[in-house]
Amino acid sequence: MLKTFLIGIKDVRLAFRDRAALILMLAAPFVLTVGLGLVTGRFSSNTSSGVSDIPVIIVNLDNDQLGNALADVFNSADLADLLEPTSGSDPEAARKSIDEDKAAAVVIIPEGFTKSIIPQQSDFANGNVVAADPVKIEVYANPSRSTGAGIVKAIVDEFLSRVEEARVSETTSIEQLIFSGRITPQQALATGSAASQGIQTTSPASTLAVKINSSTANGDAVKFDALAYIAPAMALMFLMYTVSYGGRSILAERAQGTLPRLLVSPTNTAQILGGKVFGIFLTGTIQMLILIGASSLFFQLKWGDPLGVIVLVLAAVFGATGWGMVITALARTPSQVASVGTAIMLIFGIMGGSFINLEQMPSFVQTFSKITPNAWALDGFTTLGLGGTLTDLSAPIIALLSMGSILFLVSVVLFGKKNLVQK
Amino acid sequence: MSAILHVQNLVKNYGDFKAVKGVSFDIEEGEIFSLLGPNGAGKTTTISMLSTLYTPTSGDATIGGHSITKDPMGVRGIIGVVPQDLALYEDLTARENLIFWGQMYNLSGKSLTTRVDEVLEQIGLTDKAKDRVKTYSGGMKRRVNIGVGLLHKPRLLFMDEPTVGIDPQSRRAILDTVKDLSKQGMTLLYTTHYMEEAEELSNRVGIFDHGEMIAIGTQKELTQQVGEAETLILHVGENDDSEALAKTLKDIQGVQQATAVDHEVSIVCAEAEDVLAAVVTKANDRGIKIRSIDIREPNLEAVFLHLTGRALRD
Ligand SMILES: Nc1ncnc2c1ncn2[C@@H]1O[C@H](COP(=O)(O)OP(=O)(O)O)[C@@H](O)[C@H]1O
Numbered sequence A: 001m002l003k004t005f006l007i008g009i010k011d012v013r014l015a016f017r018d019r020a021a022l023i024l025m026l027a028a029p030f031v032l033t034v035g036l037g038l039v040t041g042r043f044s045s046n047t048s049s050g051v052s053d054i055p056v057i058i059v060n061l062d063n064d065q066l067g068n069a070l071a072d073v074f075n076s077a078d079l080a081d082l083l084e085p086t087s088g089s090d091p092e093a094a095r096k097s098i099d100e101d102k103a104a105a106v107v108i109i110p111e112g113f114t115k116s117i118i119p120q121q122s123d124f125a126n127g128n129v130v131a132a133d134p135v136k137i138e139v140y141a142n143p144s145r146s147t148g149a150g151i152v153k154a155i156v157d158e159f160l161s162r163v164e165e166a167r168v169s170e171t172t173s174i175e176q177l178i179f180s181g182r183i184t185p186q187q188a189l190a191t192g193s194a195a196s197q198g199i200q201t202t203s204p205a206s207t208l209a210v211k212i213n214s215s216t217a218n219g220d221a222v223k224f225d226a227l228a229y230i231a232p233a234m235a236l237m238f239l240m241y242t243v244s245y246g247g248r249s250i251l252a253e254r255a256q257g258t259l260p261r262l263l264v265s266p267t268n269t270a271q272i273l274g275g276k277v278f279g280i281f282l283t284g285t286i287q288m289l290i291l292i293g294a295s296s297l298f299f300q301l302k303w304g305d306p307l308g309v310i311v312l313v314l315a316a317v318f319g320a321t322g323w324g325m326v327i328t329a330l331a332r333t334p335s336q337v338a339s340v341g342t343a344i345m346l347i348f349g350i351m352g353g354s355f356i357n358l359e360q361m362p363s364f365v366q367t368f369s370k371i372t373p374n375a376w377a378l379d380g381f382t383t384l385g386l387g388g389t390l391t392d393l394s395a396p397i398i399a400l401l402s403m404g405s406i407l408f409l410v411s412v413v414l415f416g417k418k419n420l421v422q423k
Numbered sequence B: 001m002s003a004i005l006h007v008q009n010l011v012k013n014y015g016d017f018k019a020v021k022g023v024s025f026d027i028e029e030g031e032i033f034s035l036l037g038p039n040g041a042g043k044t045t046t047i048s049m050l051s052t053l054y055t056p057t058s059g060d061a062t063i064g065g066h067s068i069t070k071d072p073m074g075v076r077g078i079i080g081v082v083p084q085d086l087a088l089y090e091d092l093t094a095r096e097n098l099i100f101w102g103q104m105y106n107l108s109g110k111s112l113t114t115r116v117d118e119v120l121e122q123i124g125l126t127d128k129a130k131d132r133v134k135t136y137s138g139g140m141k142r143r144v145n146i147g148v149g150l151l152h153k154p155r156l157l158f159m160d161e162p163t164v165g166i167d168p169q170s171r172r173a174i175l176d177t178v179k180d181l182s183k184q185g186m187t188l189l190y191t192t193h194y195m196e197e198a199e200e201l202s203n204r205v206g207i208f209d210h211g212e213m214i215a216i217g218t219q220k221e222l223t224q225q226v227g228e229a230e231t232l233i234l235h236v237g238e239n240d241d242s243e244a245l246a247k248t249l250k251d252i253q254g255v256q257q258a259t260a261v262d263h264e265v266s267i268v269c270a271e272a273e274d275v276l277a278a279v280v281t282k283a284n285d286r287g288i289k290i291r292s293i294d295i296r297e298p299n300l301e302a303v304f305l306h307l308t309g310r311a312l313r314d
C-alpha cells in the first residue's frame, strides 16, 4: 500500500517536471478555453450562452394568468436565443415528440393551475389560504438532452419559487407580481434545483410542485455561462492526454530499465502496477483541480457545488484512467501509446461533446458518446453549472465508475499476457 | 567459507535460441567473483535470472538459502542489482532517486536519509546531489546507478558491466568503490568483458562464452590450465594484413594460437623467446613491418584465447 502510494507520488512529480506534459496538461486546455470563450463572445458580453435554441414544447392547458405568464416567460425576447419554444395543445402528442427526440422538454401547465394558487374569495372567507393544494406543473424531460432539459426545468422552478414566495408572504398580489415584472425571464433562468430533478421527472413522485427553493428564492441567480461548458470540455479532453501519458510511462519505464529494476526490488507486481495507476489517477485529478481553480480565479467561472465537483472529478479521472490503462495494455511501445492516445483524445473530445454540444449531434454520435468519459462528465459538470448538487449526479457518476471498473478488468487481463520485463 | 550463491544447471532459451546452456557454479561469502566473457556470451541473461527478473527455462539457484524460482521475494531482499544499462529517473535529482529506490527497498525515515547521505558520499556526488540526473555526465550517472544498488546494504551485489562507455577517471573511481565494498564485507558478482578488470578485482573468475562457463577458478588456476603459456603481441602497420600474418604464424612450431585484432597479432606460445625469431622472419617475408613487440606473462586473455581460439574483444 505504502509503496503503491510512493510510486504514484513519484509519477506525479515526474509528470509535473516534464515541460511537454505540462503544456498539454495545463497550458493547452487553458488557452483553448480562452480561445473558444472569445469565439463565443463570453468575454465581450455577459449574456451569451453556451447552449442555444433549446427546443421546448409548452402545453398551456391553464390559459389563466399564471399559466399565460409562464408561457410568456418562455416566449420572451430575452430568452429568444436560448430557447426555441413551440406551443402544443395535446400533452400526449407532446410527450411523444420527446420520445422521438424532437425536443428537449415539454412543459405541461395543467388546467386550473392559476386557480389552485391564486386565492379565491371563498378561501379568504374560510381562512383556508395556505391549505390550498396546488395543481402540479409537469416537465417531461428528454434524457439525451439533459442540458437543455435542465435549463427548462431551471426556468420553471425559478418561476414557481417566485410564485410561491409571493403566495406565502402574501405581501404582493399575484397580479402585481407578474405585471410589475418581478418574474422576469432573467430571474427565471436561474440555477435552481431544477436540473436536480434527475433525468425523468414524469413519475408522480418527482413531478415538480410549487415549492420554495432557498437558493433561488433569495435571488442568487446565475446565468448559464458559455465557459461553464467550454472549460470542463477542454479540461476533460486534455485529461485523456494525461491518462495516455501516464500509461505511456509504464512502457517508458520498461524501456528505460526502471520497471525491471522495480521488479527485482522487494516490491511485487501488483504494488508496482497499482502505483502506476495511482500515479495516473493522481496526476489527472491534480490537473483537473488546477484547471478548475484557474478558471474560477481568472474567469470567475462558477463550477457549482464544490462537493459535487470533487466527486465528479474523481469519477471522471477514474473512468479516463481506465482508458489509459487499456490503451497501454494494447500498445507495444511508448510511442504507440502516445499516438493512439492522441487520436483517442481527439475522437473522444469531438464525440464526447467537447467542441459541439452533443444535443446538436446526430443520434448515433450521442449513442457512441456514452463510451467516452468526456460525455458523462460534461453532462455532470453542466448539471452542476446549472445549480445541481452531488445528489443529481448519480447517473454520470455511476456510469464513469462502471466504465473505469470494466476497463480496469480488461486491462488487468491484457496486462497479464504482457511482458513487463522486456520490450 | 560457505557459498552464498549456489547455481545448478541454469538454462535460458529465448525461443529456439539457447542463451545460457546449463551453468553451475558457487560464489563464496565475501569474495568478488567475475564473469568474464565477450558481448553476447550470456552474462546479462545469467544475472537477470539470478536477480529474479527472468524465470529460468530450467535449473535453479539459491541465494542465502532462498531459491530464485520458489522464493524470489526472499532473494530480492538480500541482493542488490546494478544493471548494465542505466535505470534511473533522469528528471529526478540524484538524491530523489536514491530516496525513492531506498523506499522500494523498505527503508524509511531517518535511517533512509542517513543511508542516502552515506551513499552519496561513497559515490562522490554529495555536492551534486540536488541536480537532476539528466544534467550529469555518463560517469556520474553510472555512479548513481551503482549507488541505488548499495542502499540497503545487500549481502550479494550484482554489477553488470558497470564501467562500459565511461572515461578512465570514472572507471578508476568505480573499480575503487568495488574494492571498498568488498573490504566492507559485501559479496560481489561482477561481469565484464575487460580482462584487466577481472584480473584486478576478482578472487575468482568464471569465463563465459556462448552461454557456457568454459573455465572457473582463480587467475592462477586458470593460467595454469593453459599450460603456462605466454603471449607475444606484435603491433603491425595500419595497412598490413594482420589476419593473413596470424594464419601463417600458426604454422610455426611452438605457437599454440595466433589471432589478429586490428593491428595487433597475439601469439600464444609456451616460451616467447623460442618463437620470436621465426615470427619476425615470417613477418619480414610477407613484407610486414613490425612496429613493436610485447611479451605478456600468462593472463586471462591468453586463457580465453586458448580455450576458444578467439580474442576476448572482437
Ligand atoms: N530478450 C532476448 N531475446 C532474444 N535473444 C536475446 C534476448 N536477450 C539477449 N538475447 C541474446 O542472448 C545472448 C546473450 O545475451 P546477453 O545475456 O545480453 O549477453 P552479454 O550480457 O554477455 O553480452 C545474445 O546473443 C543476445 O543477443
Ligand SMILES: [Mg+2]
Pocket (backbone or CB within 6 Å): B040, B043, B044, B045, B084, B160, B161
Ligand atoms: Mg550484458
